[in-house]
Amino acid sequence: MRRTLYLETFGCQMNELDSELVLTQLRARGYESTDDRQQADVILYNTCSVREHAEQKVWSRLGEMRNWKQTKPHLVIGVIGCMAERDGTNIFQRFPHVDLLCGPGELDKLAMMIDNLTTVGNQLHSERQVALMGSRSRRSSTLAAAHDNLELLDLSRSFSPTDNAAQAYVRITRGCNKFCTYCVVPYTRGPEVHRPPENIIEEVRRLADAGVLEVTLLGQTINHYRYDHGDGRITTFGQLLYQIHEAASHLPRLRFVTSFPRDFEDEALQAMRDCPRICRYLHVPAQHGSDRILKLMNRGYTAEQYLQFIGRARAYMPDISLASDFIVGFPTETDQEFQTCKEVIRQCRFKNSFIFKYSLRPGTTAITRFEDDVPPEVKKQRNNELLDVQAQVCDQNNREMVGRQVEVMVEGQSKLASRWVAGSGNGNQVELGWEKRQKSQDADQPKFQLSGRTRGDQIVVFDGDPALVGQLVEVDITRSKTLTLFGRLTRDRRPVTAGV
Ligand code: SF4
Incomplete structure (x- = not known):
């Protein structure tokens, strides 16, 4: 009997990759995925505990399903990922209709756990299934075995061209x-473990063989990658980049996230500079501009050291595109300290910054060590002020792009499609309204507004055929807005080049 699976993913790219691997495993066991959870036999939520908002959504989804089992007794409801690991069996007390909990470090067991729940007639097996790292998470004896199993999960991905889109993630550290x-x-995903380079290189190469055009390497602190082969040989992050670039010479784009500002060796920057298919883009969260707050956050660097790193990256690649994260309203943050964040954004000229208001997160050290003493209205004000500063920087960066030609990975139809189209005349700032467009010469030729990203991760919107989605195209940038570049399609394929 075919069974249907609904899997909803919250949080970061690491969770998206985990979900993809879980789907591959369950499809191999005969499951079909569905977008309609009311039709599903198995409902899984792959959860994130970093942001309160994502967490509230999961609680709300679980609450909605409180009575579903009365009409569908064989339904399996599972919580997987970071919330499962952090909250453990407390989730059962709050939501007695949940059947399964599986932490991110135990996902290799998930298919077996679902099987265990579904093998007794049309009713669920009475025992709930739980797989969590818990206190084991940092014990070396069990860690090695756990990571061998997770390595098998990573290696189980599909390389079929039909299963792969143009973009894919490959994990290099856990x-x-x-x-x-x-x-x-660190508590939900456990200690840092680095995957063998040969497995990573093979995975990237096979994805490129399957037609993937852009691979993003994933790691929480990716530049810390350093694989000890156990025979005196070490593969550093820089060496890994060079090796992937050489082995997957038919892959047009290679990028990586997330970088940690400390211990970023010159060799990795050199690899970015030397290898034309590695995108010159770094997401390297600063989090704050005050040394005192950085110390309370336990980030391990000063603002000056962060700025020095940015200077070093720019010295290697003057055209590098940089993005950051900031937390405003961290406990005890003064207004003067907050102002330092603005200075970091102005000096580093980030392409964008993800700005968050601090909130108490269960399971963190900060919740036990510090009082959340910055009032919500002050956090909101600081958040808005920092967004304004970043918007000014974005605006300036984007204006400088006008007149340039860029390679764009087409990701889909633009959300702006029904509202605005780029002017086709000579003025860079021209906007034609949708109605005007209907009356223009080529109004009878159906056109769509597409959206994609440059090698530097800037968003570009332009008119084009929807068949271009999932392809690399070349676009002339004709005008800019704060968050978006607008352009005109030059051609729909281009040779591989470096730069933005
Ligand atoms: S570097 Fe810090 S913020 Fe990033 S995953 Fe590790 S503990 Fe969390």
Whole structure:
């Protein structure tokens, strides 16, 4: 009997990759995925505990399903990922209709756990299924075996061209050793473990063989990658980049996230500079501009050291595109300290910054160590002020792009499609309204507004055929807005080049 699976993913790219691997495993066991959870036999939520908002959505989804089992007794409801690991069996007390909990470090067991729940007639097996790292998470004896199993999960992905879109993620490290005081990841994903380089290289190469055009390497602190082969040989992150670039010479784009500002060796920057198919883009969260707050966050660097790193990256690649994260309203943050964040944004000229208001996160060190003493209205004000500063920087960056020609990975139809189209005349700032467009010469030729990203991760909107989605095209940038570049399609394929 075919069974249907509904899987909803919250949070970061690491969770998206985990979900993809879970889907591959369950499809191999005969499951079909569905977008309609009311039709599903198995409902899984792959959860995130970093942001309160994502967490509230999961609680709300689980609450909605409180009575569903009365009409569908064989239904399996599972919580997987970071919330399962952090909250454990407390979830059963709050939501007795949940059947299964599986942490991110135990996902290799998930298919077996679902099988265990579904093998007794049309009713569920009475025992709930639980797989969590818990206190084992940092014990070396069990860690090695756990990671061998997770390695098999990573290796189980499909390389069929029909299963792969133009973009794919490949994990190179798992877990994190940094213990930033506001973050729960080291507790939910366990210690940092680095995958064997040969497995990573083979995975990227096979994805490129399957037609993938852009691979993003994933790690919580990706530049810390350093694989000890156990025979005296070490593969550093820079060496790994060079090796992937050479082995997957038919892959047009290679990028990586997330970088940690400390311990970023010159060799990796050199690899970015030397290898034309590695995108010159770094997402390297600063989090704050005040040394005192950075210390309370346990980030392990000063603002000056962060700025020095940015200077070093720019010295290697003057055209590099940079993005950052900031937390405003961290406990005890003064207004003067907050102002330092603005200075970091102005000096670093980030392409964009993800700005968050601090909130108490269960399971973190900060929740036990600091009082959340910055009032919500002050957090909101600081958040808006920092967004304004970043918007000014974005606006300036984007204006400088006008007149340039860029390679764009087409990701889909633009959300702006029904409202505005780019002017086709000579003025860079021209906007034609949708109605005007209908009356223009080529109004009878159906056109669509597409959206994609440059090698530097800037969003570009332009008119084109929807068949271009999932392809690399070349676009002339004709005008800019704060968050978006607008352009005109030059041609729908281009040779591989470096730069933005
Ligand atoms: S580096 Fe800090 S913020 Fe990033 S995952 Fe590790 S503990 Fe969390």
